[in-house]
Amino acid sequence: MIPYSTQEIDQDDIDAVTDTLKSNWLTQGPKVSQFEKILSKNCESKYCITFNSATSALHAACSSFDLGPGDNVWTSANTFAATANVVLLCGAKIDFLDIDPETLNIDVNILEDKLKNASISGTLPKLLITVHFSGESCDMKSIHDLSLKYGFKILEDASHALGATYNSKPIGSCEFSSMTVFSFHPVKMITTGEGGCVTTNSKIIEEKVRDFGRHGITKEKERFSVIQNLDWYYEQQSLGYNYRMNELSASLGISQLSKLNYFVKTRNDLAENYNKILPKQIIIPKRNNFNTCSYHLYPILLPDKPNLKRDNLFLHLRKLNFGVQVHYIPVYHHPYYRNNGFKDYFLNNAESYFKRCLSLPLFPSLKKGDQKQVSSAIESFLKTY
Ligand SMILES: Cc1ncc(COP(=O)(O)O)c(C=O)c1O
Structure with missing residues (x-):
């Protein structure tokens, strides 16, 4: 994985x-x-x-x-x-x-x-x-x-x-x-x-x-x-x-x-590569040019189409051994919070993001070849819709 x-x-x-x-x-x-x-x-x-x-x-x-x-x-x-x-x-x-x-x-x-x-x-x-x-x-x-x-x-x-x-x-x-x-x-x-x-x-x-x-x-x-x-x-x-x-x-x-600068630079290079190779339908968060993003995560969003399910993409990529993950469940959704005052809580943008988001593999030793495979797998998934 x-x-x-x-x-x-x-x-x-x-x-x-x-x-x-x-x-x-x-x-x-x-x-x-x-x-x-x-x-x-x-x-x-x-x-x-x-x-x-x-x-x-x-x-x-x-x-x-x-x-x-x-x-x-x-x-x-x-x-x-x-x-x-x-x-x-x-x-x-x-x-x-x-x-x-x-x-x-x-x-x-x-x-x-x-x-x-x-x-x-x-x-x-x-x-x-x-x-x-x-x-x-x-x-x-x-x-x-x-x-x-x-x-x-x-x-x-x-x-x-x-x-x-x-x-x-x-x-x-x-x-x-x-x-x-x-x-x-x-x-x-x-x-x-x-x-x-x-x-x-x-x-x-x-x-x-x-x-x-x-x-x-x-x-x-x-x-x-x-x-x-x-x-x-x-x-x-x-x-x-x-x-x-x-x-x-x-x-x-x-x-x-002592390796932090290298880690940040490599994560940025790999993120840039994803930005280039991912299918055009995939939505990527906006980054401010005046900031440096450390790219702890590389989250993507699926287009907002009723039949396009994030969980289907998750299963598709997991089957291919890509350890994609969801970041985050809006905190107020957790049973503890629902039982403590947030039962009917709902924030539009957080919900819309949550149902469409997935974090792709990103870490300094990730290979560009692996990124290509992730991208191709997403492309083949999108073709089935
Ligand atoms: C935004 C955020 N805050 C706090 C924490 C807690 O960090 P730790 O696992 O070091 O306690 C995490 C860990 O994932 C996090 O992502």
């Missing part, structure tokens, strides 16, 4: 992890600090805090906004459930925004209309989580302008977008947000096995987010409530979890990060 995405592990990665296995540090140590420093540099952010997944990073990020009952948080309907789940875990209320049918990201006009209505009904969000779907940045400047007008904070879920840029600045620089979260799951842009991080430019946020993933414990002397100079001393100042990244993951991350 050729998967829709997979990790790229080479000898350097194996050597990096093996060296760490032979060292004195397996939990938090020099590799974690080094990985955080390089990530910050790459993203042009002041701070970076690593986590054992993007989900735990999102949980810590949301918690740092002091979300609780009575707070509203909005996000895109077209995302992985974790983006919304962490909001509920913080005790706040989640609501979903429809997507732009061309970019598949939050539609800024729809957002503005919803904000106008929420302003009248007194239900404005405290926080908006933007999702850079497939690695293409949202229109962050316009969203930021709206955040100033309506008084909400912005968190970027950039799980798909390490190595992507917005208006020539790396995603993660937090120019238009309080924080950005990345995922290092094996299918993502780089991997640490499981892992994630938060980038931010605020020292206050950095402390809160770091503490949340480390039992609420600080070892920074200048933050102690009691003057204490003994090396063994530490303080728990809030409640938190053990969400820390370990040294093995961090050493893999450092090695992987």
Whole structure:
């Protein structure tokens, strides 16, 4: 099976992890600090805090906004459930925004209309989580302008977008947000096995987010409530979890990060090749020329014809051993959400996209010959209609 995405592990990665296995540090140590420093540099952010997944990073990020009952948080309907789940875990209320049918990201006009209505009904969000779907940045400047007008904070879920840029600045620089979260799951842009991080430019946020993933414990002397100079001393100042990244993951991350530019470039070359060779009836999301898309995913849409069924194309390609996948089921469709306030929820563009979408295989070692076969298989499928 050729998967829709997979990790790229080479000898350097194996050597990096093996060296760490032979060292004195397996939990938090020099590799974690080094990985955080390089990530910050790459993203042009002041701070970076690593986590054992993007989900735990999102949980810590949301918690740092002091979300609780009575707070509203909005996000895109077209995302992985974790983006919304962490909001509920913080005790706040989640609501979903429809997507732009061309970019598949939050539609800024729809957002503005919803904000106008929420302003009248007194239900404005405290926080908006933007999702850079497939690695293409949202229109962050316009969203930021709206955040100033309506008084909400912005968190970027950039799980798909390490190595992507917005208006020539790396995603993660937090120019238009309080924080950005990345995922290092094996299918993502780089991997640490499981892992994630938060980038931010605020020292206050950095402390809160770091503490949340480390039992609420600080070892920074200048933050102690009691003057204490003994090396063994530490303080728990809030409640938190053990969400820390370990040294093995961090050493893999450092090695992987050195290949990020290559990964992004290769994914872009392969995406361009798909754009050229796919049958003309296939609809491809719009990409902004001023941005670099990281192409975590290569989603396509079937034309909107009643007899043309995405699931038939899915089965056709799976039979030929192409591991195509659907990204995403609109989050409000999941039984958990249907049973918790979203029973008759329906967003037009998210629904239209969901019923016609399919992610084709895309990862750096994918061969152009495989892409040709995928394209020919789609062509032969379309001929039967
Ligand atoms: C948009 C988005 N957010 C969050 C996550 C959660 O990432 P992780 O698996 O690292 O917890 C994912 C993972 O697929 C994702 O795609």
